[in-house]
Amino acid sequence: MPELPEVETVARGLNQLVAGDVIESVWLGSKPEPLKSPAREIVLTLERAQIGGVRRVGKHIVVDLLRAGAGKSKARNKPVDKAQWIVHLGMTGRILVCRAGDEKLKHTHAIASLRSGRELRFVDPRRFGRLSVSSEFAARGAEPLEVQLEAFVKLFRQRKTPIKSALLNQSLLSGVGNIYADEALSRAAIRPRRRASSLRREELRRLYLSLKEVLQEAIALGGSSVSDYVDANGDQGSFQLQHRVYGREGEPCLVCRTPIKRIMITGRSSHYCPHCQK
Numbered sequence: 001m002p003e004l005p006e007v008e009t010v011a012r013g014l015n016q017l018v019a020g021d022v023i024e025s026v027w028l029g030s031k032p033e034p035l036k037s038p039a040r041e042i043v044l045t046l047e048r049a050q051i052g053g054v055r056r057v058g059k060h061i062v063v064d065l066l067r068a069g070a071g072k073s074k075a076r077n078k079p080v081d082k083a084q085w086i087v088h089l090g091m092t093g094r095i096l097v098c099r100a101g102d103e104k105l106k107h108t109h110a111i112a113s114l115r116s117g118r119e120l121r122f123v124d125p126r127r128f129g130r131l132s133v134s135s136e137f138a139a140r141g142a143e144p145l146e147v148q149l150e151a152f153v154k155l156f157r158q159r160k161t162p163i164k165s166a167l168l169n170q171s172l173l174s175g176v177g178n179i180y181a182d183e184a185l186s187r188a189a190i191r192p193r194r195r196a197s198s199l200r201r202e203e204l205r206r207l208y209l210s211l212k213e214v215l216q217e218a219i220a221l222g223g224s225s226v227s228d229y230v231d232a233n234g235d236q237g238s239f240q241l242q243h244r245v246y247g248r249e250g251e252p253c254l255v256c257r258t259p260i261k262r263i264m265i266t267g268r269s270s271h272y273c274p275h276c277q278k
Helices: 004-018 039-046 149-156 163-168 178-188 201-220
Strands: 023-028 050-057 060-072 079-088 094-099 108-114 118-123 130-134 261-265 268-272
Touching (some): 004 050, 023 039, 039 060, 178 201
Antiparallel strands (some): 050 060
């Protein structure tokens, strides 16, 4: 499932490509699973709306919309009503900018036709992705790239769950997933099964810095393409080439050459070095 760096990459790419364009019409497929909001509500919200911008909130892509409504635009004194189109990519979802004449891929569940002649298409073979609309979408947990050290320490101080599970808890931190939790714990030299409440302040400080570092590096490299993930242009990321532990079971640790171990924690695979991580 795309995590924070992948979603950030897609959102930035979409913002560059479609910000300022206008959604002329919307087509939705017949499969009900991708629609978290009623189909009629999605269509009424999106049609004739201008795309004010595209950004990431947690693991969600938020398309800010400006529509004819009750508010007043200071620039032109025209009615403007704000809304949001929320896209969660799930495991195999993609949102692509295409030309209107391009072949429609199998498993296309939504097409937003733009005034520029292009189309925004949501494609998802496994249908775990979700489309919805909102007036003010907000993530449940703290933003990993913005949270301050003291707030970060407080999140985990009383948690009796494994630190890996706590990092994946979206009500604590929004956007961190399996890949970057493993990679951050590796850089911080902390075993994923350690109880969060057992971590000393210095260990939490290392984890705080490592998590920010690995997320920023992954964003710079366009995310990790380990499955179906591609950006808004259909290109793969390259951070998977920098993974230190994730997906490297049995391979030598890049620091000490000890084979990387894989274990299961609350149903999720976790990768770590038995020698470097304590």
